[in-house]
Amino acid sequence: MLALRAVHKSYSVGLPNELEVLHGIDLVLERGDFCAVMGPSGSGKSTLLHLIGLLDRPTSGTIAVCGEETTTLDDRALTRLRGHNIGFVFQYHHLLTAFSALENVMMPMLGGSGFPSAAATARAAALIESVELTPYRDRAVGQLSGGQQQRVAVARALAMQPALLLADEPTGNLDTKSADAVFALFRRVNKEQGTTVLFVTHNPLLAARCDHTIDVIDGQIVTRGIDSSVSRGRS
Amino acid sequence: MSTTLEPVVSPAMRRPLPAPPSPPPTSPPQLPRWLPFEWIVALRFLREGRLQTAFIVGGVAIGVAVIVFMSAMMSGVQASMIRRTLTGQSHIQLTSPKEFVRPLRDTSPLEREGAIVQAPLQRLKGIDQWQGIVQQVQAIPEVRVVSPAVSGSAVVVRGDASRVVLVTGMDPERYFRIVALPEKIVRGAARLTSADLLIGTELATDLGVGVGDKLRVTGSGRGATTLTITGIFDLGNKAANARSTFVALRTAQMLMGLPGGVTAIDVTVQDVYAADVIAQRIQRTMHVQADSWIGTNAQLFSALSAQSMSNTSIRFFVGLSVAFGIASVLVVSVMQKSREIGILRAMGVSRTQVLRVFLLQGGLLGLGGAVVGSILGLMALAAWQKLQRAADGSPMFEMVMSPALLGWTLALATLTGLLAAFMPALRAARLDPVVAINA
Numbered sequence: 271m272l273a274l275r276a277v278h279k280s281y282s283v284g285l286p287n288e289l290e291v292l293h294g295i296d297l298v299l300e301r302g303d304f305c306a307v308m309g310p311s312g313s314g315k316s317t318l319l320h321l322i323g324l325l326d327r328p329t330s331g332t333i334a335v336c337g338e339e340t341t342t343l344d345d346r347a348l349t350r351l352r353g354h355n356i357g358f359v360f361q362y363h364h365l366l367t368a369f370s371a372l373e374n375v376m377m378p379m380l381g382g383s384g385f386p387s388a389a390a391t392a393r394a395a396a397l398i399e400s401v402e403l404t405p406y407r408d409r410a411v412g413q414l415s416g417g418q419q420q421r422v423a424v425a426r427a428l429a430m431q432p433a434l435l436l437a438d439e440p441t442g443n444l445d446t447k448s449a450d451a452v453f454a455l456f457r458r459v460n461k462e463q464g465t466t467v468l469f470v471t472h473n474p475l476l477a478a479r480c481d482h483t484i485d486v487i488d489g490q491i492v493t494r495g496i497d498s499s500v501s502r503g504r505s
Numbered sequence: 506m507s508t509t510l511e512p513v514v515s516p517a518m519r520r521p522l523p524a525p526p527s528p529p530p531t532s533p534p535q536l537p538r539w540l541p542f543e544w545i546v547a548l549r550f551l552r553e554g555r556l557q558t559a560f561i562v563g564g565v566a567i568g569v570a571v572i573v574f575m576s577a578m579m580s581g582v583q584a585s586m587i588r589r590t591l592t593g594q595s596h597i598q599l600t601s602p603k604e605f606v607r608p609l610r611d612t613s614p615l616e617r618e619g620a621i622v623q624a625p626l627q628r629l630k631g632i633d634q635w636q637g638i639v640q641q642v643q644a645i646p647e648v649r650v651v652s653p654a655v656s657g658s659a660v661v662v663r664g665d666a667s668r669v670v671l672v673t674g675m676d677p678e679r680y681f682r683i684v685a686l687p688e689k690i691v692r693g694a695a696r697l698t699s700a701d702l703l704i705g706t707e708l709a710t711d712l713g714v715g716v717g718d719k720l721r722v723t724g725s726g727r728g729a730t731t732l733t734i735t736g737i738f739d740l741g742n743k744a745a746n747a748r749s750t751f752v753a754l755r756t757a758q759m760l761m762g763l764p765g766g767v768t769a770i771d772v773t774v775q776d777v778y779a780a781d782v783i784a785q786r787i788q789r790t791m792h793v794q795a796d797s798w799i800g801t802n803a804q805l806f807s808a809l810s811a812q813s814m815s816n817t818s819i820r821f822f823v824g825l826s827v828a829f830g831i832a833s834v835l836v837v838s839v840m841q842k843s844r845e846i847g848i849l850r851a852m853g854v855s856r857t858q859v860l861r862v863f864l865l866q867g868g869l870l871g872l873g874g875a876v877v878g879s880i881l882g883l884m885a886l887a888a889w890q891k892l893q894r895a896a897d898g899s900p901m902f903e904m905v906m907s908p909a910l911l912g913w914t915l916a917l918a919t920l921t922g923l924l925a926a927f928m929p930a931l932r933a934a935r936l937d938p939v940v941a942i943n944a
Contacts (some may be wrong), residue, residue, distance in 0.1 A: 325851060325938045346855055353853015364848045364942065368549040373536055378852040380542040387538070430853070 271466050272299040272322060272434060277331030279317055291317050293489045295331070299468065301433065304460045306477035307470045309486035315470045316438055318486060322468065323436045324352045336433055353378060357427030359437040359469075364423065365411040371422045372398055372407040378429040397425040401455060417448030424455050428465075435459065437469035441476065453479065543858055546849075547865035550842060558870070561834045565874020566881055568827040569918055572820050573882025576914075577906040578889070579816045583809050587777060590802055593740050595652075595683045595771035596780040598801075599638065599793040601630045631766030638791055639770060647774050647783055652679035653767040655757035661704075661750070662721040663712045670708065670750045672724060674757020675771075683771050686738060686751065692716050693736035697753045702732035705746030706739045722752075726762020824917070828925040831870050835863060835929035839936075846933050847941025856934040863930030864923055871922020875915045 279292040291314045299305065309315050320326040321333060324340055333340050336355050340348060357378075365374045375397050379390040398407045401421040403414075411419055420440060427435055437456065441449035453476055459465045477483045485492040536545055551558045632638060635653055643651045655674040660667055677697050681687055687695040691706060693716035702720060709715065716734055723729040732752065740746055758764055770793075774780050777798070784795035799806045839846070846859055886906060 320939050323851070325942075346857075349850070349853055349855045352851070358851045360848075360942065364844060366549075366845055366848065368546075368553040368845075376536065377849070380536075380545070391536075426852075 271301045271303070271336065272297070272468075273332075273334040274298075274322070275332045277321065277328045277333060279314070279321060279326070280329045283329060290329075291489050292321070292328075295489075295491055297484070297491060299434075299466055301466055302460065302464045303482065304457070304467045304480050305469075305482040305484055306480040307468060307484045307486060308472065308474070308477050313486045314489040315486045319436050319438050319468070319470055322434075323356050323358060324348045354430055355433045357430065357432035357435045357465075359420070359423050359427045359435070359440045361439040361442045365419055365426070367410070367412055369411070370408050371403060371411055371414065371418075374411060374422055375425045375429055378426060394425075394429065397428055398422075401425045415448075417444050417451060420444060420448065420452050421455065424452060424459075428459060431463065433466060435465050435467045435469075437467070439470050439472065441471065441473065449473070449476070542854075543861040543865055546862045547869065550838065550845075550862070551866055551869060554838065554841070557834060557838070561830055561870055562874045562877060564830045565827050565871060565918065565922075566878035568823045569875045569878025569914060570881035570885060572823055573879055573906070573911070573914060574885045574889075575816060575819060576910055577882070577886050579812060580906075580910075583812065586805065586809065589741070590805060591777065591798060593684055593742070593745060594798060594801075596774050596777055597772040597784045597787070597795055597797050599632065599642070599770040599772065599787065599791075599795050600768065601632045602792065602794045631763050631768055632770065632793060635767045635770060638793060641791060642770065642772055642787060645783065645787075647776065647779060648772055649775060650679060650682045650771075650773045652676060652683050652771045653754070654680065654769045654771055655754060655761055655763055655766070656768050657725045657757070657761040659722050659724040659750075659760055661708075661712070662723070663714055663718070666712050668708060668711060668747075670704075671748050672722065672750050672752055672757055672760060674752045674754045674760070676754050680771065683773050689738040689740055690736045691739045693734070695738075696735045697751065699753050699756050700730075700733055701735040701753065703736045703738055703751040704734055705749050706737055707743055707747035708750070709734070709737045711747065722750075722760060724757070724760025724762070726760060728760040728762055730756065730759065732756070824921055827871070827874070827918070828921045831867050831922050831925040832929060834870070835867055835926050836932075838866065839863065839929045839933045842933070843936060843941045846936050847938045847943075850936075850938040851942065859936075860930045860934040863933045864926050867922040867924075867926020867930070868919050869922070871925070872915065872919040874922075875918030878918070879911055879914060 274295050274297040277292060277295040277297075278290060280288055280290040282288045295318065307315050307318065317326070321328055322335075324333075324335065328341065331341075335351060338351060340351065343351065365371075366377065369377070372391075372394050375394040376390050379387075379393065395404075395407065398404055401424060403418060403421055403425070406414055406418060411422060414422065420443075424440070427437075435456070440456075441452050444452065456467050456469065457479075460467045471477055540548075639651050639653055642648055652675060655672075657672055659670055659672045661670050677686075677695065681695065686703070690703075695703065697703065702722070704714075704720075712720070714720065714734055716737060718734050719731050720734065721729065721731050738746070740749065752760070754767075758766060761768070772783075772787075774783055780797040781799040784797040784800070787793065788795040849859060850856075883906065
């Protein structure tokens with residue numbers, strides 16, 4: 271499902287202020303894994319997530335997503351792979367304020383096909399229903415609460431039925447109840463659809479509820495949790 | 506024993522406060538199924554920043570309205586000036602080539618000689634083989650009307666009063682299609698038999714004559730006859746009204762001593778601006794001198810050309826300011842929408858699609874502004890025509906607003922919007938998604 275081999279990431283490469291953020295990351299995730307990523311601020315968690323999500327390229331090393339080696343792909347191919355296989359949930363939901371809740375969920379489906387088809391509308395409506403937001407589907411997202419917005423963001427991330435769901439501190443700005451609701455969504459998606467979930471969190475209680483925990487410290491992975499075979503390059 | 510005072514709470518205050526009413530659900534418009542993704546996002550972004558959009562559309566509209574109004578006014582002024590100029594003259598006039606004197610000296614190639622030769626007096630001379638020339642000129646596709654004429658000076662006498670005039674003899678059936686003399690008649694009728702004469706209002710006043718009176722006319726060719734005034738005209742020019750007279754072709758031939766001959770052939774063409782080119786072609790291929798109205802009115806034409814150039818310059822600079830306005834708005838929009846661009850890219854929207862979203866915004870701003878501006882320009886034109894009138898109540902000049910000009914204006918404004926949006930759109934497409942999301 272996901273395989274990182276000797277991945278390094280540096281900024282300002284070749285310049286006097288060159289900074290290596292990730293040092294030789296090896297990571298393998300199988301389909302259906304549910305992992306938390308923890309670590310102190312500035313340890314490289316978000317950078318790791320961005321590399322896995324193909325939003326950024328490693329300085330060296332290889333990243334394979336859904337069996338496809340990505341480091342040699344051009345931008346168009348990366349965009350297509352990302353759009354079809356990876357869903358993102360950000361800390362600040364990052365919904366498009368010009369659109370309603372339903373339309374936000376439809377967005378990933380429109381980018382590829384080009385036209386808002388009836389099928390896209392129906393799937394978006396079903397996703398909205400799955401996150402229990404049907405009464406609010408036509409509301410502007412600015413009129414929803416923080417928890418509701420994050421649930422819309424989760425529904426949007428699932429629009430293309432991605433194999434991999436990445437969440438960067440999705441509950442960071444939510445109250446406990448909302449955070450639990452979002453986490454429960456992730457769990458349900460993982461169990462019902464076999465979606466691999468990788469989410470960054472500072473909450474040890476949430477991390478403890480995951481199958482694995484990956485600690486990132488000073489740009490390196492230190493794993494712990496029930497099954498530490500993740501770090502051994504399980505294929 | 507201590508006593509504590511219990512707060513008095515009414516039963517109403519014990520009831521829990523009702524939950525604040527949830528805001529009324531707004532229903533954003535549904536995504537139209539017939540619009541592609543880039544159009545949907547572009548339109549929504551424009552709608553979201555409606556005040557910004559309204560301002561830039563307003564700015565474009567003002568620029569387009571100025572262009573539309575000015576173009577129509579300039580075209581109308583030019584058309585009016587050309588029409589007035591050509592009211593009393595043909596587009597091309599053919600005459601016999603000018604005579605010149607050459608010294609008959611046989612000089613060797615090594616010798617140079619500067620002879621002082623007196624220029625000959627240009628006598629009244631007919632065009633050689635004019636009937637054939639008329640046929641050849643009539644056969645030219647761009648030519649509309651060909652009318653032979655005889656012109657020369659004459660003296661008109663009535664009693665003790667006499668005046669020197671210019672007599673033009675012509676075939677009314679053809680000549681009136683070149684110079685609409687019947688429309689200029691203020692008294693009598695534009696009738697010309699061999700005994701008839703048409704004179705101007707000033708000449709009529711000077712001689713104290715009216716319709717039906719007779720005048721003795723003696724031409725420069727020593728021919729003389731008595732003619733009856735059948736019509737008095739007003740050409741709108743005092744000098745012309747004092748000197749111009751019109752007679753039948755044969756009458757003028759007799760007066761000028763040119764039996765069967767003509768001194769000029771008047772020609773009108775389809776495109777007045779092509780008159781010079783056609784005149785040069787006629788002069789090259791036939792043994793005549795061909796003068797176009799453009800050459801004869803060189804100063805007017807030069808002024809009109811300068812006017813057109815200044816009009817074009819103004820249009821260019823207005824268009825440039827419109828382009829900069831759209832570009833500056835979109836540069837700001839790209840900055841404002843950085844996070845949205847990052848999110849779209851994270852969702853699988855390609856760089857090309859992001860480019861198209863912003864190009865579309867530029868094109869729509871240009872087109873929207875052009876539509877509003879065209880309407881404003883047309884309204885201004887209508888108001889101008891209503892307010893600006895000549896003393897007799899007629900429009901001072903006709904404002905020329907062609908559908909083709911409107912179409913070109915819309916197309917150019919849209920293109921300007923697209924071009925102005927190109928750099929901001931490119932910048933948006935090249936945004937690093939990670940940087941954009943974290944902006």
